[in-house]
Amino acid sequence: MPSDEEKLKKLKSLLDYGINHNEEHQEEMKEWAETAKKLDFPGAYDLLISASDELDQVTDYLRQALEELKENGG
Secondary structure, three states: OOOHHHHHHHHHHHHHHHHHHHHHHHHHHHHHHHHHHHOOOHHHHHHHHHHHHHHHHHHHHHHHHHHHHHHHHO
16 A cells, blocks of 8 residues: 555656646647638637636646645645
8 A cells, every 4th residue: 555655656747747748739729710710710719718728727637736735834
C-alpha cells in the first residue's frame, strides 16, 4: 500500500500533467476558433473562445490546488 508521501507525490504529478495537458488543448481551441472565424462562423468562434476561457479557469484551479499541496503538504 502506498504511503501518504507517495500518494501526495502522485497527486502533484497528476496535477502537473493536467495543467500541461489543458494548456495544450486551450491553444488548440484558440486555433479552432480562428478557423471558425475565417470560415465565417462567428457563433462557433464565440463558443470556442468561451470554451478556451473556461478551460483556462479550470487550469487555474488546478494550479492553485498544486500550489496548496506544495505549500502545505510538502
